[in-house]
Amino acid sequence: MATENPPRPPQAPRAKPIQEDDGGAVVLERKPEKTKPPQMYQVVLLNDDYTPMEFVVAVIQEFFNKDRETATQIMLKIHMEGKGVCGVFSKDVAATKVDRVMEAAQKSGHPLQCVSEPTA
Numbered sequence: 001m002a003t004e005n006p007p008r009p010p011q012a013p014r015a016k017p018i019q020e021d022d023g024g025a026v027v028l029e030r031k032p033e034k035t036k037p038p039q040m041y042q043v044v045l046l047n048d049d050y051t052p053m054e055f056v057v058a059v060i061q062e063f064f065n066k067d068r069e070t071a072t073q074i075m076l077k078i079h080m081e082g083k084g085v086c087g088v089f090s091k092d093v094a095a096t097k098v099d100r101v102m103e104a105a106q107k108s109g110h111p112l113q114c115v116s117e118p119t120a
């Protein structure tokens with residue numbers, strides 16, 4: 001009975017051999033590392049029953065640089081659907097936006113909640 005070799009597991013590609021240049025210097029070749037784009041974060045406002053619509057529109061305009069019409073659309077989406085994305089930022093910028101919005105809400109005595117979450 002013929003014995004067949006079992007299938008071989010896939011092999012890791014071999015490193016390129018060391019090359020010497022004319023001057024005898026050793027040159028190691030390395031594949032360029034692939035850098036992933038940084039994780040981004042969306043800043044989300046949550047609906048509640050007490051924060052005035054006008055305050056939410058003003059917050060979206062001031063902290064997310066939206067015009068009044070866009071800010072109103074975002075506010076209405078939050079009001080209808082429970083939450084809405086106001087912008088997407090690097091981790092630090094998103095955290096600062098959350099802090100600023102929460103600060104403004106507390107100062108005005110509104111229960112508005114703002115959170116950041118990683119984008120997919």
Ligand code: TYC
Nearest residue numbers: 045046047048051053078079
């Ligand atoms: N639901 C609020 C109201 O009816 C309005 C509101 C919208 C509150 C968006 C929070 O993130 C919010 N006054």
